[in-house]
Amino acid sequence: MARMIPPTIHPEVQSSAERRVFDWIRDAPGTEDWICLHSLGLSEHDSKRRGEIDFLLLTRLGIFVLEVKGGRVARENGVWKFTNRYNKTTTKSEGPFDQASSAMFGLEKRVRKHFESGDSRQQRLLYGFGVVTPDCSLGDQLGAEADRRQLYDRENIKTNNQSLKKYVEQLAAYWRERSSLGNSKGRYAPTEKDLELLSGFLRGDFDRVPSMGALADAATHKMHALEAEQYQVLDALEKYPEPRMIVQGGAGTGKTLLAAEITRREASRTDGEVLLLCFNRVLAGVLRKNVASTERGSVIVDSIHSLLNDLIKGSDVQADFEEAKVGKEPAEIFNRLMPEYALQALMVKDCKQYQTLVIDEAQDMLSRPMLDVLDAMVVGGLNKGRWWFFCDRNNQASVFGVYEDEALFRLIPVGVVSLLPTNRRNTIQIAQETEIKTLPQFPPAATVDGIPVRTAWYKKVVDQRQLLGATLRKLLNEDIAPYQISVLSCRKAEDCCASQFRDFPLASVDEDNAWKVGTPLLNQVTACSVSSFKGLENDFIILTDVDELTPDWWRGVVYVGMSRARIGLCVFINQKLEALCNERQQDWLKKRVKLGV
Template identity: 30%
Template sequence: MKLIPSTPRETKSSAERRLFDRLRTAFEPDQPFEPDQPFQRNQPSGREQAPFEPGQHAPLTAFHSLNLTRHAYKRFGEIDFVIVGPQGILVLEVKGGGIACHAGIWSSRDRSGTLTRLKESPFRQAEWAMHGLRSRLESALPPGIVGQFLWGYGVVFPDCDWSIEGAEWDQPMIADARASRNMTSWLSALYRYWQEREGRRRAPASADALAQVIGFLRPEVDVGIPLHGVLEELETRVAALTKEQMALLDIVDANARVLCSGGAGTGKTFLALELARRWAASGRQLLLACQSPWLKHWLETRFAIPGVSVSVANTVRSAARRAGVDRFDALIVDEGQDLLSLDRLQALDGILSGGLQAGRWCFFHDVNHQAGYFGQPDPAALALLESCAAAKMPLTRNCRNTRQIMGHIQSRLGLAMGTRGTGDGPEVVGHQVRSSEEAARLLASELDRLMGRGGLSPSEITILSPKPFADSTAARLSGKHTAELIELDEFALRHFPPAKVSFAEIVSFKGLENEAVILIDLCQAGQAPRSIADQYVGMSRARSLLIVISVVADRRNKE
């Protein structure tokens, strides 16, 4: 007989454990059945009582320690064993030790002589459990399923001989010390007994009905942690990491000029903003400069700090006029690799009190340069900053990306991503396609997966492409996916993330991030500097989940 679970549940009852082992060996191949014979009350055992066809094995399943959320009169109940087969459903109550009933009060006595009063008759307990189980199945399964089964119950007293007659039971309902040694014979007799009680011979339940009952009683469950649950846990880790990096600001405060370098995800923008708050709180007029208009709009909207002006490098003079100053007291540069040219540094030098040589500034830049977007970094520009007696502060702790994302970028591009990361997250998903149509179908499928069983909200998903929207795979989406998608621009960044799935060109999304990123329209063959920058920037924008869809050229099409 098949038992679920395959090992007995934790129980203090040695009687249940013994019965579990006896049920396991019941109806084995060496115990064939003879044709049906009428039930004979006085025969305790024997093959003639088996209600099965000749030579068949009983396709029975036994459930141990089944909890009921509905009981005939209890709020919750537990059934020691339930036997389920096409012949019917039997509920078994097991009482070990000695059994007694005096003045209507039932009790059991264990081997040490301890007497335990039972709340009710074992027979009544089994009967009510049977009714509760039937009611639960009838409410959960389609009509007509439960009615296919014969229903009955029995009580097992494996430690005592039972020959007492009473109004509450018939002898076939009881498996005492002798009868319980041969569960094949006793269960066969118990099925026959309840069939006789019903007064008619019923056909076995269908295979579908049997599968539905078994599936409901103990469903096979393999529920993974949903993506939204994984992401919530990662957010907690990120908060802890950023607190660690806050301590680095003490180093900046101790130095007038600092070159702070780190790869994507090492917390440069976070530290730049916190440093801006500190310096502005001391009464300084501060300029926070970057090169990307998108990043500029996002910073000045989401992190409006009194005394802090945010500007792109070519409009710093206008920013000073708006602030009512000729020069700023201090300068912070984010995404500084985009400003590593002598012309741009000259513009910054002219609006900083004391200039770059003697003024107070902190320059955050990426050691991997993210080259190709705003011109190649000029080594002379970096040398100029280093000549200003600037302290160097490397950031090595990645506080944005999971280990899986970091490892994928490092192995694919060979670029440093910092150490440790935010912990384990979902594996990076990579797809290779040979046509834009196939890429669009795959993109739609991934969006359905993330927002379906993944449990992510549209606002947590950003699609990035090296191409403008009109030329990208995202433009080929249709139906609901089009309605769920918004194309970002520098003004839309004021309310990032939006309520919809967002799309952006990689170059414009520098310095920004989202929980899940789907990177599309990459060309496997391209390893030019711009292609490397697209991959590096695009992949590193994902905090927790990264999906990459690459287009592989099909040589057959070219031929």
């Protein structure tokens, strides 16, 4: 079986021909050393280059671009006609062989440029292209446009019973002959090292995942190329028979993005249910919109509060739970009572078990009682089941939920720890200012330069409202769209700066509309508490009500709030903290000098 990148075909690929070819390549015997990069084949590719190659085969015989054309294909008087399954015909002057040729030469040019100062072998590898038409025979229409060995059509498949592997061998023979014609230098057959180097370079053009801001509406999809450390997390799906991963990373390292993609890929390979669990109910609403069920397994998205409540509700222990929580603080109810009574409920009623658990915001639900509940909910338990915990042990840990080192230490012996060290969300300026203000233990390094962070000082609530009005006017006058801006508060909604703000209309973020944040579908400046915005992001963040920076809870809230910004950040801080901020700035500069940065 060939190694497929991505390992499953995207559920939105509508071409049945592409789906069949994907299966043929994946399941072809004797292709264990093949690597196949498969284009998503969707309309929302952010550049033509990324959308023009259907399949790229990296084999020990050569590098081959395959263009797939389903339905009926015909050429009349030099014009190509393509008829789909709905009997709709389109015509093009450029045929599939021209498309494949153009894609191949463009690809080879990129590879040559990338490796021009390094591996010289990569510039002399054997390249070729072919066309696959599984629904029709095209051999008698080729003329001088292509050699018969470049085509894999219905005649090859049905009449001659030719395997795909045999076709690729004939395709390689044809391109070896072509490469030795005239004065051209011969080409190398790729080695295993050549293939790994090339797949590492090209993978980001093919294995791309939708951003959390991407919606079901294809017009608003954005695609992210992942980085090496993020691929290591996805590769665990193929590497381990029963993957159990603890993925640690600071804010902006892509944990939620990866949790969503892992959920999609797990659901595509199981007939059971995959549970994607998070702490923030608003984030759960966003994830439901972004993580769709597949044609195989189904996806259940829930918040930990909702999950525990549903387990207790209607059970034999509900009355005891209601009595036990009277007079208790919310933290004690969530941290101790809810998991305790949920576990009792599981013992007395049938427990639904999930094929896989994917836990985002795990730092807010890492306690021994919580793990006991989760242990009962996954097939094989935590010791033998399939699970993924995504967590941030920086200032986020235990600020909003519960975090115990003992719980993490329980998972480590039966799982694999993976680190995400690079901040993919924030600019360097935002990441550095967040580090200065909040002193995270493991600050992830950012790599993208941006605009300076603005700090504004206030003495009274009315000062903040004036600052907020001036800041919004400035951003909107600079052609920043309203939907790109979110106003966050360290306080509860009813006590925050924005609650009495009337200069501009502000849309409150809730579970129903959070999936629209940062998109034209909610074309207003949005307002929210930091706790409800955790796990979300926007281009421009205005963080208000920063009244403290020393207690751990405040540092955690400010850390989360500041790290929500992708491009621009403005922070409103109580003037009493100005001296402390200056002191932390100096300490940070001294630390960098000492480290030689």
